[in-house]
Amino acid sequence: MxxxxxxxxxxxxxxxxxxxxxxxxxxxxxxxxxxxxxxxxxxxxxxxxxxxxxxxxxxxxxxxxxxxxxxxxxxxxxxxxxxxxxxxxxxxxxxxxxxxxxxxxxxxxxxxxxxxxxxxxxxxxxxxxxxxxxxxxxxxxxxxxxxxxxxxxxxxxxxxxxxxxxxxxxxxxxxxxxxxxxxxxxxxxxxxxxxxxxxxxxxxxxxxxxxxxxxxxxxxxxxxxxxxxxxxxxxxxxxxxxxxxxxxxxxxxxxxxxxxxxxxxxxxxxxxxxxxxxxxDTEEEALERRRQIMDYAPEMETAQRVQYLGMMVNLRISINDININQPLPQELVRQTSPNMMDPRAERVMELIQKGLSVKDILAHGVINYHPVVAGxxxxxxxxxxxxxxxxxxxxxxxxxxxxxxxxxxxxxxxxxxxxxxxxxxxxxxxxxxxxxxxxxxxxxxx
Amino acid sequence: MxxxxxxxxxxxxxxxxxxxxxxxxxxxxxxxxxxxxxxxxxxxxxxxxxxxxxxxxxxxxxxxxxxxxxxxxxxxxxxxxxxxxxxxxxxxxxxxxxxxxxxxxxxxxxxxxxxxxxxxxxxxxxxxxxxxxxxxxxxxxxxxxxxxxxxxxxxxxxxxxxxxxxxxxxxxxxxxxxxxxxxxxxxxxxxxxxxxxxxxxxxxxxxxxxxxxxxxxxxxxxxxxxxxxxxxxxxxxxxxxxxxxxxxxxxxxxxxxxxxxxxxxxxxxxxxxxxxxxxxDTEEEALERRRQIMDYAPEMETAQRVQYLGMMVNLRISINDININQPLPQELVRQTSPNMMDPRAERVMELIQKGLSVKDILAHGVINYHPVVAGxxxxxxxxxxxxxxxxxxxxxxxxxxxxxxxxxxxxxxxxxxxxxxxxxxxxxxxxxxxxxxxxxxxxxxx
CATH class of the missing domain: 3.20.20.30 (Luciferase-like domain)
Incomplete structure (x- = not known):
């Protein structure tokens, strides 16, 4: 068709x-x-x-x-x-x-x-x-x-x-x-x-x-x-x-x-x-707004999101082990692969490759129910x-x-x-x- | 109380x-x-x-x-x-x-x-x-x-x-x-x-x-x-x-x-x-409006109303036997009495006594579900x-x-x-x- x-x-x-x-x-x-x-x-x-x-x-x-x-x-x-x-x-x-x-x-x-x-x-x-x-x-x-x-x-x-x-x-x-x-x-x-x-x-x-x-x-x-x-x-x-x-x-x-x-x-x-x-007005301004909204969430929820993000790329990570304001350390990046169960995983991989901080990857809405454009x-x-x-x-x-x-x-x-x-x-x-x-x-x- | x-x-x-x-x-x-x-x-x-x-x-x-x-x-x-x-x-x-x-x-x-x-x-x-x-x-x-x-x-x-x-x-x-x-x-x-x-x-x-x-x-x-x-x-x-x-x-x-x-x-x-x-503006004007509304009804319905009105005062009357634009003939009026089954009967009696035409009695709303004032x-x-x-x-x-x-x-x-x-x-x-x-x-x- x-x-x-x-x-x-x-x-x-x-x-x-x-x-x-x-x-x-x-x-x-x-x-x-x-x-x-x-x-x-x-x-x-x-x-x-x-x-x-x-x-x-x-x-x-x-x-x-x-x-x-x-x-x-x-x-x-x-x-x-x-x-x-x-x-x-x-x-x-x-x-x-x-x-x-x-x-x-x-x-x-x-x-x-x-x-x-x-x-x-x-x-x-x-x-x-x-x-x-x-x-x-x-x-x-x-x-x-x-x-x-x-x-x-x-x-x-x-x-x-x-x-x-x-x-x-x-x-x-x-x-x-x-x-x-x-x-x-x-x-x-x-x-x-x-x-x-x-x-x-x-x-x-x-x-x-x-x-x-x-x-x-x-x-x-x-x-x-x-x-x-x-x-x-x-x-x-x-x-x-x-x-x-x-x-x-x-x-x-x-x-x-x-x-x-x-x-x-x-x-x-x-x-x-x-x-x-x-x-x-800029992508950064859009992201900043999404970071702001994330900051409104209780810490536990951000911790869960980080853990979930890891699962999307087959990584076991905890908010206690990483600095979410930094990109993932290279040794972790090397271990990533898209989780085939999640259609959103490719998008996460792409943003990791770009070197975005963990928080910014989340701010891009990769865990949202629908595709997200922050920009x-x-x-x-x-x-x-x-x-x-x-x-x-x-x-x-x-x-x-x-x-x-x-x-x-x-x-x-x-x-x-x-x-x-x-x-x-x-x-x-x-x-x-x-x-x-x-x-x-x-x-x-x- | x-x-x-x-x-x-x-x-x-x-x-x-x-x-x-x-x-x-x-x-x-x-x-x-x-x-x-x-x-x-x-x-x-x-x-x-x-x-x-x-x-x-x-x-x-x-x-x-x-x-x-x-x-x-x-x-x-x-x-x-x-x-x-x-x-x-x-x-x-x-x-x-x-x-x-x-x-x-x-x-x-x-x-x-x-x-x-x-x-x-x-x-x-x-x-x-x-x-x-x-x-x-x-x-x-x-x-x-x-x-x-x-x-x-x-x-x-x-x-x-x-x-x-x-x-x-x-x-x-x-x-x-x-x-x-x-x-x-x-x-x-x-x-x-x-x-x-x-x-x-x-x-x-x-x-x-x-x-x-x-x-x-x-x-x-x-x-x-x-x-x-x-x-x-x-x-x-x-x-x-x-x-x-x-x-x-x-x-x-x-x-x-x-x-x-x-x-x-x-x-x-x-x-x-x-x-x-x-x-x-006058009672007559109000009645005229109600007569107008009555005239909108099919004839059969008016006939039923006349018959019903009769029952309210213990009379058997048909629209074919009387002129509804006239008061009830005196020989019929003498036979009326309020039907005790209907709380509205007294009001009908009152209007008959006043000598209103049958149509006007009906126009006063005596068969309506609630008390009516046309005036x-x-x-x-x-x-x-x-x-x-x-x-x-x-x-x-x-x-x-x-x-x-x-x-x-x-x-x-x-x-x-x-x-x-x-x-x-x-x-x-x-x-x-x-x-x-x-x-x-x-x-x-x-």
Missing amino acids: TLSNEGKKMILALQFVSGYGGEFRSWRLPGASADAYTNMDYQVSIAKKAEEGKFHMIFSADTPALTNDLSNQSPMHQMDPLVSFAAFARETNNIGLVSTVSTTHSYPYNTARTMKTLDVMSGGRIGWNAVSSSMGGVAENFGTRMLPRETRYDMAYEAIEAVQTLWGSFGEGAMVLNKKTGEYADMSKVSYANYNGEYFKTKGPLPIPASPQGQPPIFQAGGGEKGIEMAGKYASGVYANPYTIADAKMHRSALHESAERHGRSGEDIKMLAGFMFTIG TAVQVADFLEKWFTSGATDGFSIVPDSLHDGVEKFVEQVIPILQERGLFHKDYEGPTLRENMGVPYQYGVR | TLSNEGKKMILALQFVSGYGGEFRSWRLPGASADAYTNMDYQVSIAKKAEEGKFHMIFSADTPALTNDLSNQSPMHQMDPLVSFAAFARETNNIGLVSTVSTTHSYPYNTARTMKTLDVMSGGRIGWNAVSSSMGGVAENFGTRMLPRETRYDMAYEAIEAVQTLWGSFGEGAMVLNKKTGEYADMSKVSYANYNGEYFKTKGPLPIPASPQGQPPIFQAGGGEKGIEMAGKYASGVYANPYTIADAKMHRSALHESAERHGRSGEDIKMLAGFMFTIG TAVQVADFLEKWFTSGATDGFSIVPDSLHDGVEKFVEQVIPILQERGLFHKDYEGPTLRENMGVPYQYGVR
Whole structure:
């Protein structure tokens, strides 16, 4: 399969995290809003800034549970992304709003209702990242134990179909609103959903009309055979976590193949690769900011990172044995080799070879969940260009270290470069998320 | 038990219905917004108008199902009240926002999360009308059959306690946000909910801090012994449907007694009686509007109303046998007597005695769910004053026939009279719903 982005523009999503950013101690940075989690004015200002930059969408990777220790970190997730999105829907005009809602721990009727209401209210800008919940801590919030993977995926298929059936139950054109004849709705276009699955049953109808994009497109996140299979059947967008261009191409190919197996075009699924960054006027300034964030972490955590870094290159090292402000001693460098279990190891090897201090290697974000660029706006743009023009991905789901200035820097410094290079749109293609993503209209179950 | 409102002001809630009003064909009135259901700008304008009038709260009596025939009626409920409320929370400053969320068909974790997020975002203005779902059509949307009343109430108790326990799990003062020390939250003030009921289990914690009012107050709706019992234990507000002052006093007394049985003060529960109105410059103008709305109904419905009206006064009449534009013939009037099964019958008798035409009797709203005043602003104010000063209720949950001008008329014409008479506050007492209602602060389970 040939993957090409020739003549195309990249799609960009902004990961909202919990309002702070991808580095959970960035809330301590000078200028950061310590109360971003609860401050809706602040959150709306970020959404507006992203829209100013023509971001295609804001993405919320939600989990209905407390998933990290808040003693010194900001939360991984929003208080409730759909509540924030209602505010964003009112206070922005074009940007898409995509939230995770669990397929395991929500009733399809409630999911369908809230998402479609938001879709109507936003003029067709909502997307649903339909994700099965895979953490024991989540299950316990809903009074159950974690279900087997197989069951969770079966439930996810049913949840999506139940929700889409409800969405389609109030037919297009059913809203008449004719004051003269008195016809409010054409009930011949409204039908029961009568969805009758093994895990979910719902009768409907759901009395909410079509939005300008029909209904929210489905997104899928997380790899694995089952994830790719599900994406091929339902997804218009996929949040992927490749670490290299090669990984990304494999994932994208698999998505295209899966789409075709389900009678769709590969082009109808847009893959967005996770990507993190810190922008400085110079690379050194960006690194200094990341060193600062590292210094906010308790010592024990830095010690763990050093140990983990060693494992990535098959070294046993401890923070007590080395000076992290110095490059690794040559006798240790000679012993390094990339750990084949970790796709990030090659990047570590490269930075060791360059003679960076251990702290600076870590500051480059080599242990982060996504690829990281700590550098200038041009370096960030170069990275995105390289991935995009190689056909690795349809776009990116970007995670600034801290939203408070990271979004502004990206919008004001990186986006103009991407636009100049012809890689990013200069304005929204249309009013709906589907139009901006370039995916087909859909109403009801396909 | 003595019920007195001496020295007190009445509490007013505006029932939002679905954006149209209590008469489901009022969407056809000249000037009405036919698209009120989906038009969020319009909905926000209504919320702002209610706030201008210092209404204590907007109330949404939700049911997660289509509950009426939309071929010529507007829907009984909003697309999703919590989505509208997120918009209202952003675009108003003082008015409370109380929504029904089912205790039967929502997971406590999801209910707790969404309601508390809204409460934080609104600065402490949210209330939860915790209602068990009693319709088969609702149950079928959630894949179950209707449960026995006993079970539903047991579930409601559990749902409220599970939600309140989750609310209290993130202790007051747990948010520290100290950039200098790096302490984000004081985790010693965060605890598991570990709620372990028969119907609902949830572990928590729910990582959302206290709002300025702690957490949303609980509301209860619907009478009956079980409803009053539940209200006594949990509710700060009750939506009641008395038709007469005597009924209202009985209900209010029962609520006070129930509160005391649960170790609370009767004053901590505020009863709001449902009340509908149509305001005209003259009574005739108001009646003419209600006749107009009646004329929007299909003929069969008017025929049914005439027949029903007859039953209320122990008469067998058909629309084919009488002229509805005339008073009842004297030989029929002589046969009338109030049907003891219907509290509204006395009012019908009174209007028959006055010699009103059958259509005008109906236009006075004698078959409506709540008492109706069709008349001038003074007549509306007089009604409210009479009920309030007699100690029948703490306030009213008012339902305009159509919100599009009904809210404005009430705010501009009725509220100034009530204020002049010392019956209604001239400004909000404080920023939170609890303060405005005069009910105590609460955090977690009582």
